[in-house]
Amino acid sequence: MQKRVLPILCILAASLLMASPSAQALTHNILLIHGRSDSSNEQFGVFTFDQHQYWSGSPATADGHVFFVQWDAWNRTFDDTTCPGGECIINNAVNSLCNVNNGQECWIICHSAGCAAFENYLAKSNYCCNPIFIAHVMAASSAAGGSEIANVFSWLGHTIDKSLTVSYARGAYDHNNMQGVVVRGFGGTFNNTATACLFFPSQSVTSTSNPNCNRCGLFGGDSQCADGAVALHSTCGHNRAASFQDCNSTLAPHNDTAGTYSFHGWWITDQACNGQGGNSCNWSGPYSPNTNWNPGFKTYNVDHGGGAVNAIAEYSFAPFALCP
Amino acid sequence: MPNTQKILRSAPAGFTLCLLFATLFAAMGRTAHAQAVKDAGQSNTSPTPLNDATGQATIAAFKEFTQYPPESRPLHTANWDLLHPWSTDTPSLPMIPRSSMRQIESLRAAGVPEEEAWQSVALPASLPRYQFVMNKTILAGTQDELQAQLTVASNQGAALPLRIHVTQAEVIGDSDFGSPNLGRVPFSCTSDATVCTFRWKAPSAQKQFWGTLELVVTATVEGMAGDFVIRQPFFSSPMVAGRFTGQFDERLENGSLVIDAGVQVQKRMACFVSANLFSIDKNVPTHHAERRMIVDPSMKTISLNFFGKVFRDQGHEGAFRLQDLKGQCENLAYPPEWFLDSASHQAELQKFQSVPPTTQEPSRIYFEFNNLTYTTRRYANGVFSDQPWQSPESARKLEMFKKAAAELNNPEMDARKRQLQAQQPK
Incomplete structure (x- = not known):
C-alpha cells in the first residue's frame, strides 16, 4: 500500500512547491484518466509518466504539467469510494492537483470508463462552492452511459464490468449535475468488428443518417452508431440509451431537446458555423490533423481507442488559450 | 478505411466469438491505436464565441450554472432520466447459445487465456434478439417489486416475435458476495408464448440480496437449436437508509418554495435526496431538487428547495405537485463528513x-x-423571487475563473504552444 500512497504524496509535495505563493500565475495541470484495462502490472495513484502504458502519447503543453491518474479499472467499480477504486483515486488526484488555493487549475482528459469515474466524482462533489478548479473536460469515447456489451458479458468479466452496464452506469449518479463544468465528448462511429451490428441500438436508415455509422440488418436498412465498444448514446452524453446518429449539446446557446445531459456537448466547433468548418467560424476545431471529424454530425469516424488518440492530439494542437 | 459492411457480408456463416472478445476486452481495454484515417483538420485562431472551451466559455458555463443553486434546478420534459429516476432504457441484445457459453467457461477453467477461449467458439450466423422491458432497474426495500417483460424477436428482416419456452429463471447475487444463487423467479407467459413476465422482490434485507443482481433466464426459442441463457442486470437495495413518511409541509422562504418532507432515517449517511416538482396547471415539470447532505436518525424532515427564479423564468404559477422522492446514499467505510468535504479531510x-x-x-x-x-x-408567479442565486463561494470561484482566463490570453505562451505543435507528428 505504501507503494500506492507514495506517488500521491510525492506529487502533492511537488505540486505544492510548483504552486508556491510567490508564483503569480496559476499552475496548469492536465489529468489523464484511463479507462477499463487489466491492472495486473499497474500501480495506483498519480504519476508524471504513463506507468500503466495506457495512452498513445502525452499531450503537448506550453506551461502545463501532465499527470496520469491510475485507478484499478479492472477489479474495482468506477464509483468505488475506497482506493484504488475510481472515485477514491480521482478524488485524491483532484484534491492534490486542482485546488485553486494552491494556485492550481486542471484540464481533464478522460477515456471510456475513466469518464464515468470522473463524472461520478464531479456529480457527487460540491464543486460549485469548493476550491477545486477545472477548466473543462475532454471526454474521449466516454462510457459514462454504459455499454451494451457489458450487459451481455459482465458475468464473465471483471468487477469493473458490472459497473459498465447501461443501467448501473446511468443509475450511479446524476449525469446532469456537472456543477457548471463543461464536458465535451468525442463520439466515435468507426466499428469494424465482425460483431458491429450485434450489440448496439440501431434505427432505420434515412437520408439524414450518419454515413459513418454501420449499416445493419438484412438489407443494410438499419443504422448503428458505435465505436466498437460504446454507442453514441454514451459517448455523446445522451440521456437515453437509445439509437443516436450524432452528438448534440446543452451548452449555451444550444439547448438540445432530443435528450442530452446538461453541460454536455461535443468537442469542439460550435454554433457560429454549425459545425460546417471554415467559413466565418473563428474557433473552429478540431485542431489536429487526421481526426476524421464529421462536422454535420459532430462525431469522429474513429474507433474506441481512436477517441483517446484524438483527445491527446486535440489538446496538443489547440491554441494555448484553450489547452495550455 | 476498411469497409465494415464488406467484412460483415464476407464473414463465415459460423462467425466466431473472437471479435466479441476483441470488442469487449481489447476495444474497451488498453488503448489505443486508432485506425489510420485520412482527413484534414483545420487550425484557425481568432475571437472567442460564447460556447467554446476557452476561459471565457468556462466562465459563461459557470455563470449559467450558478444562477440557480446546485440543489434546485429547472426541469424540462427533455430530462427523461430525471423524470424516470428508477429506470434506464434496456437494450435489445443478441441471444448467444448456451453451448457456446459453456465452451468458453470450460476453456477458461482449463486455463486457456480469455482471448483464445473466445476465438475457439463459433456462433450461428443469425442470432435472435431479446429484450427485457423493466418497470424499473433499481429496487429499494423489500416491498419494491421488479417486473421484467421478456420478448424475443428474429434478427431477419422485420423483427417478428418468436415463441419462447422458459425452462428456468433465477436471480444471481452480486460478485461482492460471491455471486450467490438467490433462488427461482416466478413468471408467466402469454398464451401465444411470445411474452413472459418475471417478478421478483428481495425476500429479506439480508446483504446477499444487495448490489448488482442479475435476472438469469434459460429458454428455448421456436425454430432455434439448443437453449439460451439470457441476463438482465438490476440494482437492489433491500436494506434501506430511511423512508419518506408521507408527511409534508410547505412554505415560502426568501422567494422560493420550500417543502419539508417527513422522513424516518435509519443510519447516518451521506445521501443525495431528490424530488421533482410539476406544474399542475400546465402539466409540465418545473424543478428538480437534489440535496447533497448527511442524513441522521434524529432528522424528522428534509427540506427541498424549489428556487424562486426558476418559477419566474419559466412563468410558472398555480398549484404544484411534488413527486419522485428518492434518497440515494453512499455506502462509505469512513465518516460521511469526509465524503462531503474531502478536501478538508484529505x-x-x-x-x-x-x-x-x-x-x-x-x-x-x-x-x-x-x-x-x-x-x-x-x-x-409574483410571489417568487427573480433574484439569481447568491453564494460567496461560487462568486469567489467566478473571480478566480476571470483571473485564469486573463492568464490564458498570453501571446508569448501561445507562440510557444505553436512551436510545440510544429514538432508534433502529423
Missing part, C-alpha cells in the same frame, strides 16, 4: 486509505421506494 482520508477495508461492498443504499405525491397551495 489527511484523514489518506490515513484511512493506508489500511483499506479487506472486503468490498456495493456502493449504494437507497431510501425505501415510494409513490408519494404532494399537492401544494396555489401561488401567483
Whole structure:
C-alpha cells in the first residue's frame, strides 16, 4: 500500500512547491484518466509518466504539467469510494492537483470508463462552492452511459464490468449535475468488428443518417452508431440509451431537446458555423490533423481507442488559450 | 478505411466469438491505436464565441450554472432520466447459445487465456434478439417489486416475435458476495408464448440480496437449436437508509418554495435526496431538487428547495405537485463528513486509505421506494423571487475563473504552444 500512497504524496509535495505563493500565475495541470484495462502490472495513484502504458502519447503543453491518474479499472467499480477504486483515486488526484488555493487549475482528459469515474466524482462533489478548479473536460469515447456489451458479458468479466452496464452506469449518479463544468465528448462511429451490428441500438436508415455509422440488418436498412465498444448514446452524453446518429449539446446557446445531459456537448466547433468548418467560424476545431471529424454530425469516424488518440492530439494542437 | 459492411457480408456463416472478445476486452481495454484515417483538420485562431472551451466559455458555463443553486434546478420534459429516476432504457441484445457459453467457461477453467477461449467458439450466423422491458432497474426495500417483460424477436428482416419456452429463471447475487444463487423467479407467459413476465422482490434485507443482481433466464426459442441463457442486470437495495413518511409541509422562504418532507432515517449517511416538482396547471415539470447532505436518525424532515427564479423564468404559477422522492446514499467505510468535504479531510482520508477495508461492498443504499405525491397551495408567479442565486463561494470561484482566463490570453505562451505543435507528428 505504501507503494500506492507514495506517488500521491510525492506529487502533492511537488505540486505544492510548483504552486508556491510567490508564483503569480496559476499552475496548469492536465489529468489523464484511463479507462477499463487489466491492472495486473499497474500501480495506483498519480504519476508524471504513463506507468500503466495506457495512452498513445502525452499531450503537448506550453506551461502545463501532465499527470496520469491510475485507478484499478479492472477489479474495482468506477464509483468505488475506497482506493484504488475510481472515485477514491480521482478524488485524491483532484484534491492534490486542482485546488485553486494552491494556485492550481486542471484540464481533464478522460477515456471510456475513466469518464464515468470522473463524472461520478464531479456529480457527487460540491464543486460549485469548493476550491477545486477545472477548466473543462475532454471526454474521449466516454462510457459514462454504459455499454451494451457489458450487459451481455459482465458475468464473465471483471468487477469493473458490472459497473459498465447501461443501467448501473446511468443509475450511479446524476449525469446532469456537472456543477457548471463543461464536458465535451468525442463520439466515435468507426466499428469494424465482425460483431458491429450485434450489440448496439440501431434505427432505420434515412437520408439524414450518419454515413459513418454501420449499416445493419438484412438489407443494410438499419443504422448503428458505435465505436466498437460504446454507442453514441454514451459517448455523446445522451440521456437515453437509445439509437443516436450524432452528438448534440446543452451548452449555451444550444439547448438540445432530443435528450442530452446538461453541460454536455461535443468537442469542439460550435454554433457560429454549425459545425460546417471554415467559413466565418473563428474557433473552429478540431485542431489536429487526421481526426476524421464529421462536422454535420459532430462525431469522429474513429474507433474506441481512436477517441483517446484524438483527445491527446486535440489538446496538443489547440491554441494555448484553450489547452495550455 | 476498411469497409465494415464488406467484412460483415464476407464473414463465415459460423462467425466466431473472437471479435466479441476483441470488442469487449481489447476495444474497451488498453488503448489505443486508432485506425489510420485520412482527413484534414483545420487550425484557425481568432475571437472567442460564447460556447467554446476557452476561459471565457468556462466562465459563461459557470455563470449559467450558478444562477440557480446546485440543489434546485429547472426541469424540462427533455430530462427523461430525471423524470424516470428508477429506470434506464434496456437494450435489445443478441441471444448467444448456451453451448457456446459453456465452451468458453470450460476453456477458461482449463486455463486457456480469455482471448483464445473466445476465438475457439463459433456462433450461428443469425442470432435472435431479446429484450427485457423493466418497470424499473433499481429496487429499494423489500416491498419494491421488479417486473421484467421478456420478448424475443428474429434478427431477419422485420423483427417478428418468436415463441419462447422458459425452462428456468433465477436471480444471481452480486460478485461482492460471491455471486450467490438467490433462488427461482416466478413468471408467466402469454398464451401465444411470445411474452413472459418475471417478478421478483428481495425476500429479506439480508446483504446477499444487495448490489448488482442479475435476472438469469434459460429458454428455448421456436425454430432455434439448443437453449439460451439470457441476463438482465438490476440494482437492489433491500436494506434501506430511511423512508419518506408521507408527511409534508410547505412554505415560502426568501422567494422560493420550500417543502419539508417527513422522513424516518435509519443510519447516518451521506445521501443525495431528490424530488421533482410539476406544474399542475400546465402539466409540465418545473424543478428538480437534489440535496447533497448527511442524513441522521434524529432528522424528522428534509427540506427541498424549489428556487424562486426558476418559477419566474419559466412563468410558472398555480398549484404544484411534488413527486419522485428518492434518497440515494453512499455506502462509505469512513465518516460521511469526509465524503462531503474531502478536501478538508484529505489527511484523514489518506490515513484511512493506508489500511483499506479487506472486503468490498456495493456502493449504494437507497431510501425505501415510494409513490408519494404532494399537492401544494396555489401561488401567483409574483410571489417568487427573480433574484439569481447568491453564494460567496461560487462568486469567489467566478473571480478566480476571470483571473485564469486573463492568464490564458498570453501571446508569448501561445507562440510557444505553436512551436510545440510544429514538432508534433502529423
